[in-house]
Amino acid sequence: MSLAAIKNIECGDCPIRHRAVCSRCDTDELQELDAIKYYRTYEAGQPITWSGDRMDFVGSVVTGIATLTQTMEDGRTQMVGLLLPSDFVGRPGRDNAAYNVVATSTVVMCCFRRKPFEELMSRTPHIAHRLLEMTLDELDAAREWMLVLGRKTAREKIASLLSILARRDASLQASKADGAIVFDLPLTREAMADYLGLTLETVSRQMSALKRDGVIQLEGKRRVTVPEMERLIAEAGDDSDGACLS
Amino acid sequence: MSLAAIKNIECGDCPIRHRAVCSRCDTDELQELDAIKYYRTYEAGQPITWSGDRMDFVGSVVTGIATLTQTMEDGRTQMVGLLLPSDFVGRPGRDNAAYNVVATSTVVMCCFRRKPFEELMSRTPHIAHRLLEMTLDELDAAREWMLVLGRKTAREKIASLLSILARRDASLQASKADGAIVFDLPLTREAMADYLGLTLETVSRQMSALKRDGVIQLEGKRRVTVPEMERLIAEAGDDSDGACLS
DNA sequence: TAGTAGCTTTGACGCAAATCAAATTGGGTG
DNA sequence: CACCCAATTTGATTTGCGTCAAAGCTACTA
Numbered sequence: 001m002s003l004a005a006i007k008n009i010e011c012g013d014c015p016i017r018h019r020a021v022c023s024r025c026d027t028d029e030l031q032e033l034d035a036i037k038y039y040r041t042y043e044a045g046q047p048i049t050w051s052g053d054r055m056d057f058v059g060s061v062v063t064g065i066a067t068l069t070q071t072m073e074d075g076r077t078q079m080v081g082l083l084l085p086s087d088f089v090g091r092p093g094r095d096n097a098a099y100n101v102v103a104t105s106t107v108v109m110c111c112f113r114r115k116p117f118e119e120l121m122s123r124t125p126h127i128a129h130r131l132l133e134m135t136l137d138e139l140d141a142a143r144e145w146m147l148v149l150g151r152k153t154a155r156e157k158i159a160s161l162l163s164i165l166a167r168r169d170a171s172l173q174a175s176k177a178d179g180a181i182v183f184d185l186p187l188t189r190e191a192m193a194d195y196l197g198l199t200l201e202t203v204s205r206q207m208s209a210l211k212r213d214g215v216i217q218l219e220g221k222r223r224v225t226v227p228e229m230e231r232l233i234a235e236a237g238d239d240s241d242g243a244c245l246s
Numbered sequence: 247m248s249l250a251a252i253k254n255i256e257c258g259d260c261p262i263r264h265r266a267v268c269s270r271c272d273t274d275e276l277q278e279l280d281a282i283k284y285y286r287t288y289e290a291g292q293p294i295t296w297s298g299d300r301m302d303f304v305g306s307v308v309t310g311i312a313t314l315t316q317t318m319e320d321g322r323t324q325m326v327g328l329l330l331p332s333d334f335v336g337r338p339g340r341d342n343a344a345y346n347v348v349a350t351s352t353v354v355m356c357c358f359r360r361k362p363f364e365e366l367m368s369r370t371p372h373i374a375h376r377l378l379e380m381t382l383d384e385l386d387a388a389r390e391w392m393l394v395l396g397r398k399t400a401r402e403k404i405a406s407l408l409s410i411l412a413r414r415d416a417s418l419q420a421s422k423a424d425g426a427i428v429f430d431l432p433l434t435r436e437a438m439a440d441y442l443g444l445t446l447e448t449v450s451r452q453m454s455a456l457k458r459d460g461v462i463q464l465e466g467k468r469r470v471t472v473p474e475m476e477r478l479i480a481e482a483g484d485d486s487d488g489a490c491l492s
Numbered sequence: 493t494a495g496t497a498g499c500t501t502t503g504a505c506g507c508a509a510a511t512c513a514a515a516t517t518g519g520g521t522g
Numbered sequence: 523c524a525c526c527c528a529a530t531t532t533g534a535t536t537t538g539c540g541t542c543a544a545a546g547c548t549a550c551t552a
Binding site: 188189190200201204205207208221 | 528529530531532
C-alpha cells in the first residue's frame, strides 16, 4: 500500500483530520501542516517511542494498533492506553517520551516535526482547542479505567475490555448479523493482562469461563462473538454506559 | 475569612492564576473573567458536583481539598483524582458532571459561569493553551496512577500515596528539619483506600507495618513524619521519580 | 464525668487471583 | 508432512488481601 493510497483512503490531505484537529484549518494552514509532516511505518513489536528517549515529533496513528505502557524496574508492566487509528501520540512542549509506545500490528503513523507543530499550534487556536478536547476524552477514559483497575473482579475486567472493543468494532464496521457482534481481538492474552492488571493465566481462565457460560463464543483464539451485548455489559459491572478508551 | 482576603492572599485578581491560566491575559480579559466569576464555599463532606447532574460552571479550588470519585451501582467506589488548591474542576463544553466531586475539608471554589467562560476561551488562545497543559498533566498523573492500581502491592500503594503527599508538602511548606518531612494526611483511611483500590482495613494494617518498620512515624492518626524520603520512595517501587497527582 | 459516635486498629478466617508447572494448540517453515 | 516455537489452556498449590468481627481512641455533648 503506497502512501499516496493511505493519504487518499485514510486521511484526505491531512491524516490528523481523523479526529478533526485541522478540520477547520484554512488552505494556508493545511499547507503548513503538509510541509512538516511525514509518514512512517512500524512493524509489529517495534517500538515507536521509548520512555525517556528524546522525541522530536508528534503525530497520529493512521492504521494499525499500538500500546502505551509503563514499566517498573523489576519488569512489572501496566498498559495505560491503547492507540487506535486517529489517536494522537506525543505531547507538545515535552522533549522526552513519558511512555513506551509499541506497535502491536503494522502501524502507519502520520508524524509532524514537533517544533514547527508547536509553533503552528500557537498561531492556530482551533488546533489547540481540538487537542484539548481529545486530551479531555483521554483523561475521561483513563479515569474510567482506574475504576476497572481498582475495583473490578477479574471477570468484570475481562468483560469491560471486551465490551469496549466490541462497542468500537460495532460502530466502526457494523459487522453485526441480527444483534450479535463479531470482532477480532487486537491483543494477545498477555497484552490483555497488562491492560487489566492481571496475569495472562487469569485472563485465559476468565475467557474460558465467559465462553463456558455462553456470554461469548470463540473461533480460534482471536475471533470473538458476542451474542447479546446486554449480557456482556451486565457482566462488566454496568458502570454507566461504558466510556470509550483511547 | 472574607472573600476579599481570599482574593488578596490566595489569588490576586484572578484566582485561576494559581496555575497561571490567565497569567498572560491583558486587562480587558481579566475584567471579563472578573465579570463572570464568583466564590463559593463548601463544608467538609458536602458535594460540589454529582455525576450526571447539570453543571453550569467551571472553576478552580482556592483553598481546601476535594476528591473526584466514580462509583458502581453496588457501591464500590474508586477515587480518580485529588483536587488541591489551584486544581481545575469541570470541563468546558460538557453539560453534565462526569464525576462526584466532594469537599473533604472546607473548600473555597472560584467559579466561572460556564457558557461565558467557554466563549471567552474561544476568543483567548492562551487560556486554551494553559488548560491543555493542565489537562495533559492530569492525564500523566492518571496514567501514573494506573500503574499503582494495576501492578503494585498494598504496601507499595500506601508508600506511593505517602510519597506523593510528602513531596507536595515538602515543596509547599518546606517544613523539613534536617532531611525529615512532616505533614498531615488530608484523607481518612477510607478515602485512602478508595484512592488505592484497597479496603480501609488493609490501609490501616500497612500503615502500621510501615510504622513498625521505621519507614514512617505517626503522631495521632493524621500527622506523619518521613525520616528518610529515599526509603519511602524505595518502598513505593521506585518507578521513575514519581509524577505528581492532581 | 460519663456517654456516644465516628474513625481506627487488630485478629481470625476465607477466597480470588498469583505462582509454579505441564500439556495443548496452531501457524509458519524447511 | 513433520517439526518447531510461541501463544494459550489447564491444573495444583500458595498467598495477599478482603471479609467479618470486636475492641480501642478521640473528640464532642449532655
